[in-house]
Amino acid sequence: MIKKGRLSPGSLVLPEITALKVSEAALNESQRILDASGKMAKIGGWEHNFITGKAVWTKSIYDIIEIPYGAEPPGPNEHLDFYPPEDREILEGAIEQSIKNKSSFDLELQVFTSNKKKIWCRVQGEPVFKDNQCIGMRGTFQDISDRKYAEQAKARLEEQYQQSQKVESIVSRLAGGVAHDLNNLLSPIIGYSEMLRDELPADFPQADSVDEILKAGLRAKDLVRQLLAFSRKQTLEYRPVSMKQVLNNFEKLLRRTIREDIAIKILTSSDIPTIMADVGQLEQVIMNLAVNAQDAMPEGGTLNIECSLQEIDQEFVAKHTGAKTGTYVLLSFRDTGIGMDEGTCRQIFEPFFSTKGEEGTGLGLSTVYGIVKQHGGSIWVYSQVGKGTAFDVYLPVSDKIHAEQKNKNKPSENPKGSERILLVEDDAEVLRMTMSILKRHDYQVLAVGSGSEALKILEQDESSFDLLLTDVIMPEMNGKDLFKKALCLHPELKVIFMSGYTNDIISDRGILDEDTAFIQKPFSVKGLTSKVREVLDT
Numbered sequence: 001m002i003k004k005g006r007l008s009p010g011s012l013v014l015p016e017i018t019a020l021k022v023s024e025a026a027l028n029e030s031q032r033i034l035d036a037s038g039k040m041a042k043i044g045g046w047e048h049n050f051i052t053g054k055a056v057w058t059k060s061i062y063d064i065i066e067i068p069y070g071a072e073p074p075g076p077n078e079h080l081d082f083y084p085p086e087d088r089e090i091l092e093g094a095i096e097q098s099i100k101n102k103s104s105f106d107l108e109l110q111v112f113t114s115n116k117k118k119i120w121c122r123v124q125g126e127p128v129f130k131d132n133q134c135i136g137m138r139g140t141f142q143d144i145s146d147r148k149y150a151e152q153a154k155a156r157l158e159e160q161y162q163q164s165q166k167v168e169s170i171v172s173r174l175a176g177g178v179a180h181d182l183n184n185l186l187s188p189i190i191g192y193s194e195m196l197r198d199e200l201p202a203d204f205p206q207a208d209s210v211d212e213i214l215k216a217g218l219r220a221k222d223l224v225r226q227l228l229a230f231s232r233k234q235t236l237e238y239r240p241v242s243m244k245q246v247l248n249n250f251e252k253l254l255r256r257t258i259r260e261d262i263a264i265k266i267l268t269s270s271d272i273p274t275i276m277a278d279v280g281q282l283e284q285v286i287m288n289l290a291v292n293a294q295d296a297m298p299e300g301g302t303l304n305i306e307c308s309l310q311e312i313d314q315e316f317v318a319k320h321t322g323a324k325t326g327t328y329v330l331l332s333f334r335d336t337g338i339g340m341d342e343g344t345c346r347q348i349f350e351p352f353f354s355t356k357g358e359e360g361t362g363l364g365l366s367t368v369y370g371i372v373k374q375h376g377g378s379i380w381v382y383s384q385v386g387k388g389t390a391f392d393v394y395l396p397v398s399d400k401i402h403a404e405q406k407n408k409n410k411p412s413e414n415p416k417g418s419e420r421i422l423l424v425e426d427d428a429e430v431l432r433m434t435m436s437i438l439k440r441h442d443y444q445v446l447a448v449g450s451g452s453e454a455l456k457i458l459e460q461d462e463s464s465f466d467l468l469l470t471d472v473i474m475p476e477m478n479g480k481d482l483f484k485k486a487l488c489l490h491p492e493l494k495v496i497f498m499s500g501y502t503n504d505i506i507s508d509r510g511i512l513d514e515d516t517a518f519i520q521k522p523f524s525v526k527g528l529t530s531k532v533r534e535v536l537d538t
Helices: 009-041 059-065 078-082 085-101 145-199 207-230 243-257 279-295 314-319 342-347 364-374 428-440 451-460 479-489 503-508 525-537
Strands: 043-049 054-057 105-112 118-130 133-143 239-242 262-268 274-277 301-312 326-335 378-383 389-398 420-424 444-448 467-471 494-499 518-520
Touching (some): 043 059, 059 133, 078 085, 085 105, 243 279, 274 279, 279 301, 279 364, 342 378, 364 389, 428 444, 467 479, 467 525, 479 494
Antiparallel strands (some): 043 054, 043 133, 239 274, 301 326
């Protein structure tokens, strides 16, 4: 019989058992959380005992190495078999130095799982000492394959990008050199053909042959221009222009070019600001997109051309890779043609890709793309099979007054003059041809082959020259430096620069300013004489 107020010895065991169960449950919960965290992070712990030769792993390492949980882990020496020879040697050296220096190590190594799958792991470890004797190692083991493969992929992409940059640089220099040589060769072919054709009577037997030579030269000129436009290497004459005015001036030619069964509707807003652009290149964009729309409507249809002011915001940029926020003039072309599928739309701006079979060159839309990009703009295509196609061209606005308001002087149809012109050109054939054109239009021309010769003439000739017509890039002295020195001798001297080089080569050398008068080789007779008259009359 137990007396009231006293406990038996057995009653003391119950609270102790309860506390033990609570602690065990808490320990199991901690272990569960630890295992879950290790599995999520693909990281586990390990310990090697040098005295017993045994190893202990947490569950995550079993999962990483692909060994059934509970199997006996390999000992301090056997675990090295999981590493390829080159990484095993690194790990052995790290362990040796760690024990010697009583320090930790941190390595990223390749590991073979039990199924011979190669993975990347981060191995961290430190020695365990007792009575100043190393009795083992312990540390962590983490699968970092995803990160390593991502880093390797990034490195490959960076290497490919660097290689592409090198190739682009080589191609750029090659394009510049080839364009220069071709343009210098085409200049006398086109120039002399034009002059010869003008002198021949209409019924001359060989007149057709001369026409064919001229046509071939002009086709070669266009081909060089198209290739340079796609690669964005051509020289452009940027000036403030009104897109609305460009459309109005080009409308008649457009209607004469496009088939009569195509209805052309042009709509422009009244508040269109100016853009910095090369008018000739804008006209090429309009013509190429219009002709492309015509070809998409073989049985007739409607082409809507609209010019408006648009704001590109962050939402648009997020959906259009490469677009930039800002205010743009939007030039839209929408046809009612056969349309294109998604795959065709993705390739439509690629050079030499054509939907017209053997009839297409594959340069039309790629040329448009290059011109738009060179103007700092962007172009997008939207289409569905059977529902027509839309091309949207965005060109950044400018706050400058457009060129037609600045200069109302227009050259005559057959511009001639009597002014004195100093011609400087290092290519002998181009020099002779250019001099012939100018003399045939009654100008007084003195032609030399270098900048130094030109300066001597300017120093010695008491009569003033009205115009300096000079090549841009020449040996010894470029055209810009020549003009600067010439102005010291003749302050009223005007200048026109000419070149067969591409835009990037000229601009890289800092030669041409924004408002500089420039003519690209190869030029036509009318192109040269009109430019000369325009500058002299300004």
